[in-house]
Each structure stands twice: as structure tokens, then as C-alpha cells.
Amino acid sequence: xxxxxxxxxxxxxxxxxxxxxxxxxxxxxxxxxxxxxxxxxxxxxxxxxxxxxxxxxxxxxxxxxxxxxxxxxxxxxxxxxxxxxxxxxxxxxxxxxxxxxxxxxxxxxxxxxxxxxxxxxxxxxxxxxxxxxxxxxxxx
Amino acid sequence: xxxxxxxxxxxxxxxxxxxxxxxxxxxxxxxxxxxxxxxxxxxxxxxxxxxxxxxxxxxxxxxxxxxxxxxxxxxxxxxxxxxxxxxxxxxxxxxxxxxxxxxxxxxxxxxxxxxxxxxxxxxxxxxxxxxxxxxxxxxxxxxxxxxxxxxxxxxxxxxxxxxxxxxxxxxxxxxxxxxxxxxxxxxxxxxxxxxxxxxxxxxxxxxxxxxxxxxxxxxxxxxxxxxxxxxxxxxxxxxxxxxxxxxxxxxxxxxxxxxxxxxxxxxxxxxxxxxxxxxxxxxxxxxxxxxxxxxxxxxxxxxxxxxxxxxxxxxxxxxxxxxxxxxxxxxxxxxxxxxxxxxxxxxxxxxxxxxxxxxxxxxxxxxxxxxxxxxxxxxxxxxxxxxxxx
Numbered sequence: 001x002x003x004x005x006x007x008x009x010x011x012x013x014x015x016x017x018x019x020x021x022x023x024x025x026x027x028x029x030x031x032x033x034x035x036x037x038x039x040x041x042x043x044x045x046x047x048x049x050x051x052x053x054x055x056x057x058x059x060x061x062x063x064x065x066x067x068x069x070x071x072x073x074x075x076x077x078x079x080x081x082x083x084x085x086x087x088x089x090x091x092x093x094x095x096x097x098x099x100x101x102x103x104x105x106x107x108x109x110x111x112x113x114x115x116x117x118x119x120x121x122x123x124x125x126x127x128x129x130x131x132x133x134x135x136x137x138x139x140x
Numbered sequence: 141x142x143x144x145x146x147x148x149x150x151x152x153x154x155x156x157x158x159x160x161x162x163x164x165x166x167x168x169x170x171x172x173x174x175x176x177x178x179x180x181x182x183x184x185x186x187x188x189x190x191x192x193x194x195x196x197x198x199x200x201x202x203x204x205x206x207x208x209x210x211x212x213x214x215x216x217x218x219x220x221x222x223x224x225x226x227x228x229x230x231x232x233x234x235x236x237x238x239x240x241x242x243x244x245x246x247x248x249x250x251x252x253x254x255x256x257x258x259x260x261x262x263x264x265x266x267x268x269x270x271x272x273x274x275x276x277x278x279x280x281x282x283x284x285x286x287x288x289x290x291x292x293x294x295x296x297x298x299x300x301x302x303x304x305x306x307x308x309x310x311x312x313x314x315x316x317x318x319x320x321x322x323x324x325x326x327x328x329x330x331x332x333x334x335x336x337x338x339x340x341x342x343x344x345x346x347x348x349x350x351x352x353x354x355x356x357x358x359x360x361x362x363x364x365x366x367x368x369x370x371x372x373x374x375x376x377x378x379x380x381x382x383x384x385x386x387x388x389x390x391x392x393x394x395x396x397x398x399x400x401x402x403x404x405x406x407x408x409x410x411x412x413x414x415x416x417x418x419x420x421x422x423x424x425x426x427x428x429x430x431x432x433x434x435x436x437x438x439x440x441x442x443x444x445x446x447x448x449x450x451x452x453x454x455x456x457x458x459x460x461x462x463x464x465x466x467x468x469x470x471x472x473x474x475x476x477x478x479x480x481x482x483x484x485x486x487x488x489x490x491x492x493x494x495x496x497x498x499x500x501x502x503x504x505x506x507x508x509x510x511x512x513x514x515x516x517x518x519x520x521x522x523x524x525x526x527x528x529x530x
Binding site (some may be wrong): 004006007008009010011015019037038039040041047048067068069070071072073074075076077079080083085086088089090093096097098099100101102108112113114134 | 262265276279280281282283284285288292293294340341342344345391393517
């Protein structure tokens with residue numbers, strides 16, 4: 001069982017706040033100061049106000065709990081095939097929204113719905129020799 | 141409700157299920173064209189009668205419906221290439237009924253074809269390859285396969301309600317029993333709950349036999365007005381109700397246990413004016429065993445969490461309280477990538493009493509529900525209520 005070779009995510013101007021935060025070791029979320037919505041995935045505007053005027057970025061705690069998960073025993077895609085079995089999970093962050101990730105550094109049998117997790121980062125070198133960080137989680 | 145109202149004024153006049161399960165010598169469009177011929181012959185219509193074209197496939201891209209029209213050398217008045225995943229064809233029937241009702245076309249052809257099996261397509265267990273778009277950036281790095289998304293739902297359902305792998309396995313066993321009665325079905329050898337539980341784990345808790353097969357195939361459906369259908373070759377199957385819905389992550393708070401079927405099913409049943417007890421059989425998209433259980437609950441055939449008991453002990457068999465997928469479904473008959481069209485085709489054949497050994501006796505009202513995309517992450521749902529003409 002090897003580590004996952006995560007495909008490098010493509011960041012747009014809508015999402016770069018999140019990915020640049022990951023590079024600094026911060027889990028960055030968006031909040032609309034007009035309606036109070038904390039949203040994920042990031043967007044160029046508040047999905048409820050349909051307005052970008054009051055959208056802010058903030059650093060989340062990085063703590064959450066497992067909403068749902070599976071232990072993937074078979075994935076033929078490059079970067080994942082050799083990493084099976086791995087734990088894919090939806091994590092409900094303490095700040096509210098849910099995000100998709102993987103749970104690392106664990107025995108798959110130790111993962112359960114409701115398990116507390118905390119963010120950590122996998123750093124990967126890109127072709128252009130920049131380093132990219134992917135937020136993943138471990139049991140806390 | 142009068143027979144000129146929507147959707148009762150529309151009917152399905154012809155259907156055809158392509159018999160092939162493996163067609164390395166054919167293309168998608170060829171399978172669609174052969175299916176079109178079959179459905180038009182079933183209805184007693186000619187190619188020249190077609191003035192509405194509806195279709196989708198695994199590989200049709202931008203303007204794919206125009207490519208399909210060109211392949212068939214058709215010049216229809218109405219085109220609809222809606223692709224919302226495997227449920228597309230259930231939605232196409234709704235859209236065709238609306239177009240016929242509005243007078244935008246008179247004879248609508250709904251087509252599907254696929255060579256998923258002969259292309260060795262990894263439908264459920266390939267995943268997270270490309271990430272060159274900003275949306276995929278939040279899923280691609282994490283290796284979510286199609287089966288993995290459904291499996292995460294299954295785990296959530298188990299943790300919430302105590303559903304068991306044995307209960308899910310019962311669904312696969314029943315589908316295989318039905319397939320044994322369907323001469324066209326790909327997998328006809330009986331299986332047991334232990335066979336399912338003993339099969340290779342693909343994504344916990346879903347085993348190999350919890351997953352649909354991958355086949356080639358296709359089919360066609362002809363939609364026209366009820367009035368015109370009454371003058372054609374076969375008894376019309378009336379469209380009584382329809383609904384569409386989506387479920388997705390939203391901004392990160394949606395109730396994932398609640399699937400699109402809850403919204404689309406309630407709408408379709410209200411429109412049709414039917415109760416659950418009026419429905420003689422259900423065609424339920426069965427990409428995985430959990431798909432059936434989740435759909436039955438969300439359609440309201442049983443309360444949330446009761447799906448496990450509902451499907452156990454032959455509850456969805458031909459002799460059960462609600463026969464589901466008499467053709468053997470995607471789990472055992474055929475699953476060429478997108479299965480929605482077969483839900484409609486089998487429902488129509490059942491309502492026309494053409495199904496021999498797998499016939500649901502006296503079937504007068506059928507429900508078809510297609511799911512497109514992935515339960516557990518984001519998906520579409522489309523429901524149709526179909527009935528014999530009366």
C-alpha cells in the first residue's frame with residue numbers, strides 16, 4: 001500500500017484562496033458577511049446572495065468529524081490503484097460545511113462515521129517545481 | 141383529468157430493447173439506429189414520421205444530438221440532448237411528452253446506445269483522473285470513484301439506520317432470480333446472499349455482486365399523443381405523472397441521505413393521482429444494491445431506514461409486495477453505462493403484458509425511477525408513472 005499520488009488540482013481565481021491557504025498550511029473557507037453563510041466549495045460570490053461584495057476568506061480550525069466514508073479497495077486510476085485500500089471521506093468541518101478528502105495515517109478499520117479528524121497537508125512537487133499542498137485528514 | 145391534458149395526453153407507442161450485451165462490431169450510433177428501427181416497427185410508424193429526436197450517451201459531446209440526427213439523416217422539428225446521467229432517458233420521455241403536448245413535435249424518438257463493455261470502460265472503479273477544471277479540483281485529488289460515492293452513502297445508511305450487508309445482498313439475489321426469467325439477461329446463474337458477501341470487496345461495504353454489470357446495449361422509445369397512439373399497432377401506455385430533481389453537496393450542508401427520488405417521486409405521484417398501493421411494479425435504477433434501497437425509501441414505499449426489511453425475504457421479487465425490475469435490472473440483465481431507457485422499456489412491456497415468465501400479473505400502473513450521477517455526492521433523479529390506457 002503506497003501513498004496516494006494526488007492529481008494536482010487546477011485552481012481558478014475563484015478557488016485560489018483555498019489552494020493558496022493550503023500551501024501555507026491553512027484551511028481557508030469563505031464567509032458572506034452579509035448573510036452569514038459559510039460555503040464550500042469556494043465560489044466567486046455568495047451562492048445565496050448571488051453577490052461577491054461581502055464575501056470574505058477566513059482560516060478554519062481544520063477540525064471536523066467524518067460525515068460519510070468508504071474504504072476504497074479498487075480504483076484503476078493512476079495514483080490511486082497502488083494506494084488501495086485508502087479511506088475516502090466527507091468531513092463535516094466544525095465551521096459548518098462539508099468537504100471531500102481522504103483520511104491518512106490510520107487503520108481503515110479505525111475510521112467510523114462521527115470520528116473526529118484534523119487537517120494535515122500532503123505536499124507534492126509539480127512539473128514546474130512549485131510545491132502544491134493537498135488538505136487531507138487524520139484521526140484526532 | 142382529461143386525456144388532452146399534460147401528461148396524460150401523451151403516450152408511449154413503441155419500445156425496443158437492443159438484444160445485444162456485447163457488440164464490439166458496432167458503434168453507439170449504430171446501436172441507437174438499430175433500436176430506432178425496432179421501436180418504430182413496434183409502434184407501426186415509419187422513420188419519416190419522426191419529428192422529435194431525444195438522446196444522450198456516454199460519449200456524445202457538445203452538439204451530440206446534432207451528430208445523431210446527421211447519422212440517422214433525420215431533420216426533426218425538435219431536438220433535446222439533455223444529459224443528466226443515467227436518468228436522462230426517463231427525463232427525455234417527460235420532455236417528449238411536454239413537447240408533444242405543446243405541439244412542438246408529434247412523434248418523438250428517444251435513443252440510447254453504448255459499447256461500454258467492448259470498450260472495456262471502467263465505469264464504477266475508474267476515477268479522479270482529470271483535474272483540469274476548478275470544480276474537479278475538490279474531488280479529483282481524493283480518488284472518489286462512482287462506487288465509492290455510493291459506498292459512502294451505504295456506510296452512512298448503515299450507521300444511521302442499522303442497515304446490513306445481508307439486506308443489500310438480498311437485492312442482488314432477487315435481481316438475479318428475475319434475470320433467470322429473462323432470456324436476454326447477461327447474468328442468469330442463481331446467486332445467494334453468501335455469494336454476494338463472499339465476492340470481492342470493491343469499496344466498503346459494497347462487494348462485486350453489489351455492483352451492476354457492464355454490458356453493451358441500447359434501446360429506443362417512441363412518444364406521441366395518446367390520441368395518435370390509439371390508432372397505432374400496440375396498446376398505448378399512458379404517461380400519468382413525471383418529476384425531476386437533483387441532490388448535491390450544495391454549499392456543504394445538504395442532507396445526503398435524502399436523495400433526488402424524494403422530490404421527483406412525490407411530484408410524479410401527485411400528478412398521477414396515485415398512491416403507493418396503486419403501483420403494481422417499480423423499475424428502479426440499480427447501479428448498486430444500495431441504489432435500490434435508497435430509492436425505495438425516498439419514493440416513500442417504506443419509511444427511511446425500513447428499506448432493509450422491505451427488500452428482505454423476497455419483498456421486491458415477482459411474488460413480493462412490490463415487484464422491482466422484473467428484467468433483472470442493471471445488476472444482472474444489462475448496464476451499458478446509462479440504464480434509464482431500459483426502465484421505461486421494461487415498464488411498457490410489463491404494462492402491455494408481453495413479459496412471459498417474468499410478467500407481473502395484471503400490471504396496470506408502473507413507476508420508473510432513474511438516477512444519474514452518484515448518490516452520496518451529486519445526482520439527478522427522474523420519475524415516471526406509466527399506466528395502461530383507460
